[in-house]
Amino acid sequence: MSSSGYLVHRRLLFHLCKSPCVLKRRVGQQRLLSTSGRCRTIMPAWVIDKYGNNDVLRFTRNASFPVIHYPNEVIIKVVAAGLNPIDVSMRGGYGSSTLSMKRDPLNIKQSGSEFPLILGRDVSGVVMECGLDVKYFRERDEVWAAIPPWKQGSLAEFVVLSANEISHKPKTLSHIEAAAIPYVAATAWSALVNTGGLSKDKCANKRILILGGSGGVGTFAIQMVKAWGGHVTVTCSQNAERFLKGLGADHTVDYTAGPVEEPLSQLEKFDLILDNIGGDTERWALGLLKPWSGAKYVTLVTPFMQNTDLLGIADGMMQTAATVATKALKHLVKGVHYRWGFFSPSGPTLDEIREMVDAGKIRAVVEETFSFSQVPQAFEKMEKGHARGKTVVQISQGGT
The missing domain is CATH 3.90.180.10 (Medium-chain alcohol dehydrogenases, catalytic domain)
Incomplete structure (x- = not known):
């Protein structure tokens, strides 16, 4: 490039840089x-x-x-x-x-x-x-x-x-x-559909138990299962019972009245349990499932993040894999499936949810x-x- 051409080129760049974005x-x-x-x-x-x-x-x-x-x-x-x-x-x-x-x-x-x-x-x-x-x-x-x-x-x-x-x-x-x-919808969809195997064509007359039903995921899951024709039982405090029944819950169990496993054990067994609580619920909740019928327990409270934070990525993932494999095998021999549910971002999932919302089947809480x-x-x-x-x-x- 000649010296005159170079000057023209630099001047053009200068004016372009000063122009509006x-x-x-x-x-x-x-x-x-x-x-x-x-x-x-x-x-x-x-x-x-x-x-x-x-x-x-x-x-x-x-x-x-x-x-x-x-x-x-x-x-x-x-x-x-x-x-x-x-x-x-x-x-x-x-x-x-x-x-x-x-x-x-x-x-x-x-x-x-x-x-x-x-x-x-x-x-x-x-x-x-x-x-x-x-x-x-x-x-x-x-x-x-x-x-x-x-x-x-x-x-x-x-x-x-x-x-x-x-x-x-x-x-x-x-x-x-x-x-x-969106976040609770994607989480509930991932747990109930991707992990739990439910769908609008495979939910009618299914008995679903939601542990911790008054939070964001619980309130959405109640509406989604009811929109698909399922029967929903939830655990909640006494002052939340009317609220959750207004969303469609068929039966509520008050956890403030005492251990919920006792009244739940007196009910007909469930096809799927969605656990939003964690803690010691695994000790008794899987006994509420119908054995040898493909029933699943899906928990959203997993140690995956804690393991990787505490042990590092490699060791944490190994510990997590060993834990879930051990628990899955332990309960499989009893005729029920143990699963972990995770949030999964998805535009196509929200497209499905949008149709349900606009049809009046799900409302925002x-x-x-x-x-x-x-x-x-x-x-x-x-x-x-x-x-x-x-x-x-x-x-x-x-x-x-």
Whole structure:
């Protein structure tokens, strides 16, 4: 390149760098270019810079703006974010070893590279930008999603997710209502369908026991099983019985009146048990299943994360595999199946859930709503437990 050509080239680059930020907008199947007055590089968010109690939560207006790194990703403007018990656990460091491996499989980054970390596993909002390979969504679409715990969460103005993790929001729900469903729906679906083997065609007249029915997963699971024609028994406190029967529960057992295994043992045996409680329930719960009929006990309280946090990834996974294999074999000889259930993010699953919501078969259960400035109070509410539904944070005003 000649000296004069080099100067022209540098001058052109200089003017391009000073021009307004270029944003991509999808219109039909074409991608046009439009200019914005400024290029966003930061956004408001609640973050943590270390693990700990509620004191580690910090509000900042300088959180890094999410960036599309892969052609199948979308940027979502968050309208509402739902909180779950896992957010409280992650704030304290639960699963940090496993999630760090998922974020950085080759261990290239230094320890602590996940900070500043944004919590929040549920999101309902509006698509702001789509990657080049995204075909099913367009800018301004209203969507909802359950965010994997290894990704930055929804307690921020924007979040970036893969297109196969999101779904169009139900038309019958507001953003606040929609933010109460995705994470618990994905968890319950994974436990009952993927692990438990239930489906809308294989649930009629099945007897299901849900241990701990008044929380987010329990309230959703009750509605899903009833929508498919199953019979649902739940354990709960006495003051939650009317609430859960209003969601469709056929029978309730009050755990505050004494050990629940005694009244449960007097009932007809069950085809599937969903355990949201853990603890010593494994000691007696599997005896409530119908033997030699394919009945399953699925627990959502597993030692997988604890093992990897305590023993490291390799030893923790070996310990976990040995534990689940031992328990599965122990109960298999008694004619019942022992399984662990895990959260699994899935846009197609939320598509199925959306149809059930819009058909009036499932409704959102929001216990309390907080403003964006009240995130610490929302976490305090979550830590108290005994929830009847979900805690939701409104991040911004709804609409496009």
